[in-house]
Amino acid sequence: MVAPCPTSMMVRTKKTKGMGIPTIDLSLERSKLSELVVKACEEYGFFKVVNHSVPKEVISRLEEEGTEFFSKTSSEKSQAGPANPFGYGCRNIGPNGDMGHLEYLLLHTNPLSISERSKTIANDPTKFSCAVNDYIEAAKGLTCEILDLVAEGLWVQDKFSLSNLIRDVHSDSLLRINQYPPVALKGNKNWDTSKLEAHQLQNQNNNNNNNNNNIGFGEHSDPQILTIMRSNNVDGLQISTHDGLWIPVPPDPNEFFVMVGDALQVLTNGRFVSVRHRVLTNTTKARMSMMYFAAPPLNWWITPLPKMVTPHNPSQYKPFTWAQYKQAAYSLRLGDTRLDLFKIQRQQDTPLASASP
């Protein structure tokens, strides 16, 4: 057990199957808070926030819309599809053959695009688009708050430099509502994964080729700057630690989870690493998650913040626009480490080069 620590010092870590998920209380004093946010981003690229100011009603309205949509018949739902990339998708993830046990709605956050899409999604399109727009505004507010804390914690001079990337009206942020139906495990009906320790789950699931029956959403990192996730009370999400151990994330329908994406890894010149995560299906209950992916406008450049580049830590990435990065992401498979395409290879990175005469 971890000894309780004074609230003023917390990244509060609740023990989950032997590992802690950092939990950050947003009502803490600001300078402490920014330090904790940076620490959690460095150590895990993932944390939970409590005491956020998103109204419960904003969350429940979107959840109700999601439930109503996913309870429609397949032929009704298919009117909102296929997801190419936006709209309704079922089992197919992206354009390159990735599959999961899920169905989803993927939406661009532009209000005009939402209003058009709503017509194929909901019986009452205005009610649907209001619920979606309100949720997006709230998630965007929370994301900006967290990005400002990151900038402060990193001592970046312009404390809005990160949040400005996603505040712009042309931001390419997305909203995704995922629904994972319960999947009975093949063979042994008494095989309950919730009773397994993280390392056992890892062994059981790392070999995805043998039995991917329980993969809801395969291992990947999110390409964007930051992802804000909220789910119903059904587990399944796991994150990978820097040493490759899978940690189950206990669901908390009242709170939000934050994930560092590839673009924030670049902006921090590798000080933060985007978190690899996946979803395993539950054997009895349907999981519904709402994901807000915060991204800049398509033609904006992503380069390390000047503060993060020093003679000792020169830029690790070639400059690219968000559109170029997305294009790379969509040309690859879900689990690929697409940032490798943009890494600057330096001589000292290759042991052979330094060893050669």
Ligand SMILES: C=C1C[C@]23C[C@@]1(O)CC[C@H]2[C@@]12CC[C@H](O)[C@@](C)(C(=O)O1)[C@H]2[C@@H]3C(=O)O
């Ligand atoms: C297989 C793919 C699906 C994805 C685009 C990609 O080619 C690689 C990244 C995937 C991902 C993961 C995070 C988000 O869910 C997503 C919407 C995104 O921006 O990148 C998905 C893409 C998708 O499902 O279209």
Ligand SMILES: O=C(O)CCC(=O)C(=O)O
């Ligand atoms: O459903 C979840 O909890 C995670 C889904 C996810 O990783 C994604 O949509 O990119």
Ligand SMILES: [Fe+2]
């Ligand atoms: Fe993801």
